[in-house]
Amino acid sequence: xxxxxxxKAAIGLAEELSQVNCxxxxxxxxxxxxxxxxxxxxEQSISSDKDLISPPSLSYPLVEASQYGIKPCASxxxxxxxxxxxxxxxxxxxxxxxxxxxxxxxxSPRIEITPSREHYSHGRDSLQNHLVNTSPSxxxxxxxxxxxxxxxxxxLSPASSNSSTSWHSENxxxxxxxxxxxxxxxxxxxxxxxSPRTSPGTSPQTSLAEDxxxxxxxxxxxxxxxxxxxLCKRTYEMYRNPNLVPVARSRSPSPHGGHEEQxxxxxxxxxxSGSMNGFGVGQATSVPTKIVKxxxxxxxxxxxxHTESYLVSCDQDMKNKPGPESxxxxxxxxPKQLVPGICxxxxxxxxxxxxxxxxxxxxxxxxxxxxxxxxxRAHYETEGSRGAVKAPTGGHPVVQLRGYRGKEPxxxxxxxxxxxxxxxxxxxxxxxxxxxxxxxxxxxxxxxxNGTKVLEIPLEPKNNMKAIIDCAGILKLRNADIELRKGxxxxxxKNTRVRLVFxxxxxxxxxxxxxxQVASHPVECSQRSxxxxxxxxxxxxxxxxxxxxxxxxxxxxxxxxxxxxxxMEKTHDGQQIWELEATVDKDKSQASxxxxxxxxxxxxxxxxxxxxxxxxxxxxxxxxxPQHFTYTPLPVPSIKTEPVDEYESGRMGYSMSQMLGxxxxxxxxxxxxxxxxxxxxxxxxxxxxxxxGVSPPDHRFQQQSQAILYPRPGKSMSSSPIYSQTGATMMxxxxxxxxxxxxSPGQSPHxxxxxxxxxxxxxxxxxxxxxxxxxxxxxxxxPPPEHQHIIYCEGYNQHSPQATGANRSxxxxxxxxxxxxxxxxxxxxxxxxxxxxxxxxxxxxxxxxCSSAEEPRTSVPGRVTVKQENLDQAYLDDVxxxxxxxxxxxxxxxxx
DNA sequence: GGTTCCTGGAACCCTTAAACT
DNA sequence: ACAGTTTAAGGGTTCCAGGAA
Numbered sequence: 057x058x059x060x061x062x063x064k065a066a067i068g069l070a071e072e073l074s075q076v077n078c079x080x081x082x083x084x085x086x087x088x089x090x091x092x093x094x095x096x097x098x099e100q101s102i103s104s105d106k107d108l109i110s111p112p113s114l115s116y117p118l119v120e121a122s123q124y125g126i127k128p129c130a131s132x133x134x135x136x137x138x139x140x141x142x143x144x145x146x147x148x149x150x151x152x153x154x155x156x157x158x159x160x161x162x163x164s165p166r167i168e169i170t171p172s173r174e175h176y177s178h179g180r181d182s183l184q185n186h187l188v189n190t191s192p193s194x195x196x197x198x199x200x201x202x203x204x205x206x207x208x209x210x211x212l213s214p215a216s217s218n219s220s221t222s223w224h225s226e227n228x229x230x231x232x233x234x235x236x237x238x239x240x241x242x243x244x245x246x247x248x249x250x251s252p253r254t255s256p257g258t259s260p261q262t263s264l265a266e267d268x269x270x271x272x273x274x275x276x277x278x279x280x281x282x283x284x285x286x287l288c289k290r291t292y293e294m295y296r297n298p299n300l301v302p303v304a305r306s307r308s309p310s311p312h313g314g315h316e317e318q319x320x321x322x323x324x325x326x327x328x329s330g331s332m333n334g335f336g337v338g339q340a341t342s343v344p345t346k347i348v349k350x351x352x353x354x355x356x357x358x359x360x361x362h363t364e365s366y367l368v369s370c371d372q373d374m375k376n377k378p379g380p381e382s383x384x385x386x387x388x389x390x391p392k393q394l395v396p397g398i399c400x401x402x403x404x405x406x407x408x409x410x411x412x413x414x415x416x417x418x419x420x421x422x423x424x425x426x427x428x429x430x431x432x433r434a435h436y437e438t439e440g441s442r443g444a445v446k447a448p449t450g451g452h453p454v455v456q457l458r459g460y461r462g463k464e465p466x467x468x469x470x471x472x473x474x475x476x477x478x479x480x481x482x483x484x485x486x487x488x489x490x491x492x493x494x495x496x497x498x499x500x501x502x503x504x505x506n507g508t509k510v511l512e513i514p515l516e517p518k519n520n521m522k523a524i525i526d527c528a529g530i531l532k533l534r535n536a537d538i539e540l541r542k543g544x545x546x547x548x549x550k551n552t553r554v555r556l557v558f559x560x561x562x563x564x565x566x567x568x569x570x571x572x573q574v575a576s577h578p579v580e581c582s583q584r585s586x587x588x589x590x591x592x593x594x595x596x597x598x599x600x601x602x603x604x605x606x607x608x609x610x611x612x613x614x615x616x617x618x619x620x621x622x623x624m625e626k627t628h629d630g631q632q633i634w635e636l637e638a639t640v641d642k643d644k645s646q647a648s649x650x651x652x653x654x655x656x657x658x659x660x661x662x663x664x665x666x667x668x669x670x671x672x673x674x675x676x677x678x679x680x681x682p683q684h685f686t687y688t689p690l691p692v693p694s695i696k697t698e699p700v701d702e703y704e705s706g707r708m709g710y711s712m713s714q715m716l717g718x719x720x721x722x723x724x725x726x727x728x729x730x731x732x733x734x735x736x737x738x739x740x741x742x743x744x745x746x747x748x749g750v751s752p753p754d755h756r757f758q759q760q761s762q763a764i765l766y767p768r769p770g771k772s773m774s775s776s777p778i779y780s781q782t783g784a785t786m787m788x789x790x791x792x793x794x795x796x797x798x799x800s801p802g803q804s805p806h807x808x809x810x811x812x813x814x815x816x817x818x819x820x821x822x823x824x825x826x827x828x829x830x831x832x833x834x835x836x837x838x839p840p841p842e843h844q845h846i847i848y849c850e851g852y853n854q855h856s857p858q859a860t861g862a863n864r865s866x867x868x869x870x871x872x873x874x875x876x877x878x879x880x881x882x883x884x885x886x887x888x889x890x891x892x893x894x895x896x897x898x899x900x901x902x903x904x905x906c907s908s909a910e911e912p913r914t915s916v917p918g919r920v921t922v923k924q925e926n927l928d929q930a931y932l933d934d935v936x937x938x939x940x941x942x943x944x945x946x947x948x949x950x951x952x
Numbered sequence: 953g954g955t956t957c958c959t960g961g962a963a964c965c966c967t968t969a970a971a972c973t
Numbered sequence: 974a975c976a977g978t979t980t981a982a983g984g985g986t987t988c989c990a991g992g993a994a
Contacts, residue, residue, distance in 0.1 A: 433959085433960085435958095436985090436986065436987070438986075438987060438988085439986090439987075439988085440956085440957065440958070440959095441957065441958070442957095442958065442959065443957075443958050443959075491957095493956085493957065493958095493994090494957095494994070495957090495958095495994080532985090532986090534985080534986070535985070535986090536985095548985080549967080549968090549983095549984070549985080550983095550984075552984095552985095582984080582985085583960085583961085583962095583985090584983080584984060584985085585984090588983095
């Protein structure tokens with residue numbers, strides 16, 4: 057383990073640091089980066105130095121990279137010193153020297169983080185000098201912890217695991233493994249032998265591969281054209297049965313499994329990696345194992361014999377050359393701390409990308425003026441770029457910040473988020489890809505925040521705070537690579553829809569910032585889906601009376617003569633209770649337009665609006681995403697005055713919340729904080745609902761909600777008793793649950809289950825600066841530093857980080873230690889069994905549950921409990937089906 | 953004319969579902 | 974009814990080709 061440090065001092069430092077009770081990863085980051093300058097002799101210095109560290113801020117206007125001494129890399133390639141480099145680094149250096157790097161090409165983050173010295177040179181060095189005025193710390197070498205790397209554990213890729221590949225040879229130092237291959241830049245990787253477009257000049261690359269870049273692909277006629285079965289790849293069955301464990305099929309010891317075991321340790325670990333991983337940037341798991349895995353395996357940035365350390369560039373423009381000095385930097389920490397670019401706010405002070413933010417406040421509104429096209433084929437790393445996301449009209453998406461009166465430009469952040477009904481979070485399988493070139497008019501910076509690539513472009517008052525997003529493409533990461541990440545429970549299969557997420561941080565008085573975020577409409581990124589799946593882009597009405605009968609026009613794509621429109625209703629736990637086919641007017645309908653007659657609702661006597669879904673289906677499996685539709689009660693009231701039962705109450709609230717886009721019980725409490733309450737299914741905490749894919753108001757909720765600026769909290773937040781090991785702190789209150797988010801969502805996976813009652817409001821307090829404690833009972837965080845950035849997000853209970861699957865361990869989640877525990881399971885109740893057995897429409901089936909008063913409404917002991925992972929809706933459907941099978945013995949999917 | 957980027961199409965082959973024994 | 978096997982379909986990934994800048 058120590059080999060990669062290459063320096064005993066580093067080892068000692070690592071061990072010391074691993075013992076330091078760093079509650080705050082920011083603190084640790086500062087310690088690490090700045091502490092080296094002060095000697096970092098002992099823990100005392102470590103602890104005390106933090107007060108001396110105040111990260112400088114970059115300021116506007118957007119600074120060209122050249123100002124930091126960044127030069128076209130071509131000139132610097134020749135300066136690459138290959139001495140002491142690993143085989144791969146030499147290859148890479150050679151590659152750079154010979155071919156340079158196209159200036160116009162957006163370099164992959166993997167390239168930027170590659171250990172090649174070229175990547176750690178002037179761009180960041182100069183910047184770092186500018187910022188920190190630090191001095192190098194020669195002799196210290198630390199494995200690069202690339203925050204993005206764990207997104208793309210290339211070495212674990214099935215393609216790379218072809219039998220012919222030898223990169224995993226035991227003879228190779230893991231840190232010299234060519235698996236660090238910058239595979240998302242085919243020109244720079246010596247493994248891609250396919251397209252002439254992507255591999256101009258075959259011989260150099262071939263020779264590179266033969267020269268030791270053993271990451272080349274299979275020698276098959278189409279080398280690497282197809283991934284082999286991924287090592288340890290999870291299957292659907294494994295999702296259905298968490299007890300199933302992927303088994304390595306080859307390559308013993310498995311770099312994956314073995315690694316995970318090896319690095320399952322936490323702070324107590326004596327290895328620096330492990331301890332550093334503990335300071336990971338707020339990933340979703342209590343153990344930031346994503347970093348653990350890839351840093352040491354897939355992205356061995358430092359060879360054994362490295363004695364220098366490098367500064368990692370995170371901006372592709374920072375073409376660099378090996379500087380005379382080097383820096384001791386934890387790459388993982390760098391972007392967390394302060395990322396060059398437009399935004400001058402320390403990243404650590406910003407809300408994590410997983411956190412939901414409102415799109416508007418009283419004063420401002422972040423608005424997507426022009427939405428992207430519903431289809432955009434993402435490109436793989438092995439492909440060339442497929443260009444920027446476009447607008448349906450042929451232009452590009454446009455985003456505007458309204459209400460801003462300042463004179464300073466702001467940085468608009470863009471990343472790729474999920475598009476399903478659950479929490480909006482960075483998409484695990486897609487990354488934003490920076491597009492450059494003549495046709496791109498928008499300046500953009502690229503940074504990596506917690507493993508998510510983020511583009512930052514200026515919003516300038518002179519442009520009315522409007523930006524044309526013509527610089528953002530979408531990169532697809534291979535499913536196998538992502539799914540193998542420890543802690544990653546999302547599946548990539550059929551998970552091909554994304555949203556562009558735009559986020560902005562507006563400076564406020566007192567050094568605070570107001571963060572707003574808005575997401576685009578979903579974008580389908582799959583080539584196949586784009587051609588085959590029907591997609592509803594617009595509906596001319598959102599609801600009608602329970603009687604139906606009205607004509608509704610659906611506008612979209614891939615409609616066919618065989619298209620059917622199915623209305624359906626599900627309970628909050630995903631049980632489908634009603635399904636009915638609408639009548640399609642085939643005479644009027646076209647490939648892009650369907651004329652349908654809305655079917656009547658199952659229950660014409662409802663007294664509250666009923667939220668249902670419909671979808672277009674072209675045949676087996678080819679169905680659109682569910683669309684929302686609301687049946688409204690008849691105007692003649694036949695309202696019973698009996699108190700609604702619990703289920704109906706929750707249902708009402710849920711429906712209303714969906715209609716209104718806000719939780720019905722949201723209100724401003726005395727502290728001026730919107731305190732949403734879910735009004736969700738009794739017995740299910742919001743996170744469970746989210747896990748179920750039960751459509752919470754989701755982004756609509758966010759977009760209609762209000763951003764609240766809040767005075768800096770006192771220390772009470774951080775001194776609150778800790779109930780969760782994983783980042784959520786509960787402050788017991790008899791009347792409300794106050795959730796102090798002490799970490800990025802990734803570190804607080806157990807937010808769910810802390811809601812003592814949905815009768816009580818919740819106060820969700822996000823404290824990004826408290827991230828880092830609460831791992832294994834670490835003491836509370838120190839008071840928030842300067843640059844406190846506080847967002848009180850309403851509706852967060854519906855967007856619980858737990859729901860993100862950030863810590864969706866296959867093992868049953870531990871119930872939070874709250875007086876009233878809610879196990880993180882889905883509780884299937886036997887009475888739900890009766891469902892429609894014939895999907896062939898028209899069919900109208902109701903589950904008994906719908907309005908029966910005899911049924912238990914809340915938790916019932918002895919029921920079957922199933923843990924739901926954060927899967928896509930289709931898969932949740934499958935799981936629910938299995939549950940139903942288990943409970944009823946009824947077989948066959950689509951029985952509803 | 954060469955290079956690079958972008959785009960559409962399709963091949964390849966693994967996974968999954970369905971059919972069959 | 975269940976389990977195992979086979980086959981077909983679906984889908985992810987890669988490659989190819991051509992046009993535009």
